[in-house]
Amino acid sequence: MNDFSVEAIGLTKYFGDFKAVDDVSLTVPTGSIYGVLGPNGAGKTTSLRMTLGIIDPDEGSSRIFGARPQSVRHRIGYLPEERGLYPGMKAREAIAFMGALRGLDWSEGRRRAATFMTELGLERVIDEKIRKMSKGMAQMIQLIGSIVHAPDLIVLDEPFSGLDPVNQERLEMLVRRERDRGATVLFSTHVMAHAERLCDRLAIIARSQRRFEGTVDDARSLLPMQVRYTARADADAGSIAALLPTGAEPRGDSWLFPIEDADVEPLLARITGSGLGVAGLSITRPALHDAFVHIVRQVDASFDADAGTDAVEEALA
Numbered sequence: 001m002n003d004f005s006v007e008a009i010g011l012t013k014y015f016g017d018f019k020a021v022d023d024v025s026l027t028v029p030t031g032s033i034y035g036v037l038g039p040n041g042a043g044k045t046t047s048l049r050m051t052l053g054i055i056d057p058d059e060g061s062s063r064i065f066g067a068r069p070q071s072v073r074h075r076i077g078y079l080p081e082e083r084g085l086y087p088g089m090k091a092r093e094a095i096a097f098m099g100a101l102r103g104l105d106w107s108e109g110r111r112r113a114a115t116f117m118t119e120l121g122l123e124r125v126i127d128e129k130i131r132k133m134s135k136g137m138a139q140m141i142q143l144i145g146s147i148v149h150a151p152d153l154i155v156l157d158e159p160f161s162g163l164d165p166v167n168q169e170r171l172e173m174l175v176r177r178e179r180d181r182g183a184t185v186l187f188s189t190h191v192m193a194h195a196e197r198l199c200d201r202l203a204i205i206a207r208s209q210r211r212f213e214g215t216v217d218d219a220r221s222l223l224p225m226q227v228r229y230t231a232r233a234d235a236d237a238g239s240i241a242a243l244l245p246t247g248a249e250p251r252g253d254s255w256l257f258p259i260e261d262a263d264v265e266p267l268l269a270r271i272t273g274s275g276l277g278v279a280g281l282s283i284t285r286p287a288l289h290d291a292f293v294h295i296v297r298q299v300d301a302s303f304d305a306d307a308g309t310d311a312v313e314e315a316l317a
Contacts, residue, residue, distance in 0.1 A: 098145030232277030
């Protein structure tokens with residue numbers, strides 16, 4: 001078995017003079033949940049569509065299961081960013097129809113549709129017409145339709161958008177279950193909480209380029225841990241400031257400051273030996289959200305600096 005279900009190398013796409021995707025590569029391990037993260041307009045959707053062979057890249061290539069994407073479409077389940085179902089169809093038939101498009105027997109599709117919907121707590125709308133459903137409910141039906149044929153690769157473009165918290169939780173459960181079944185799941189999102197809970201690996205795209213690739217812990221480790229320390233009530237503020245690293249800032253009764261992993265034990269030794277006491281102490285690793293914002297802000301700052309330099313050079317020319 002190939003170690004990678006998806007191998008997209010150097011994908012680049014222009015729309016007119018605008019470079020929407022710039023040399024993006026994605027390598028997705030088989031049997032994993034892989035997230036493509038980025039702000040709105042970063043190039044996530046275009047990257048996924050090129051990876052799937054829906055649109056042709058101007059540069060680069062992609063292979064799915066070691067083959068051209070068009071030759072393995074029956075092994076792929078795809079939920080596009082633009083949702084769309086026939087409004088006059090009942091939910092069960094809509095799911096069976098989507099399965100039939102991928103070669104699934106109609107009666108088997110109807111059976112699986114009922115099973116999926118029951119397991120997800122949607123049995124009350126099995127025979128409801130799509131036009132009578134909420135947008136979020138219809139989205140869940142389309143999601144089930146995209147995986148009812150038990151694909152080996154599931155690609156979901158912003159799947160959590162428009163779902164209420166209950167259906168978001170159902171979707172997370174479904175993604176994990178499909179991964180446990182053996183499927184590879186590739187999804188895009190700009191909501192960090194879902195990626196942090198689900199992803200085995202992830203890529204961050206900003207300003208049309210891939211800026212990070214690795215695990216959630218890899219991303220979080222880009223920033224130092226944060227310490228909140230509270231001394232005894234009778235401790236002198238000057239003594240506390242002298243004890244703590246440069247840059248520690250008072251916040252009410254506590255002091256906040258960043259710390260590297262290697263400095264944690266020396267800090268604890270200094271605190272316990274200082275006589276200032278410990279009324280409170282917490283050391284937390286930044287969340288994926290913090291790492292994402294850090295990466296995107298760095299990219300934006302670099303982009304703005306380059307734009308300013310170009311403007312100056314143009315003015316002087």
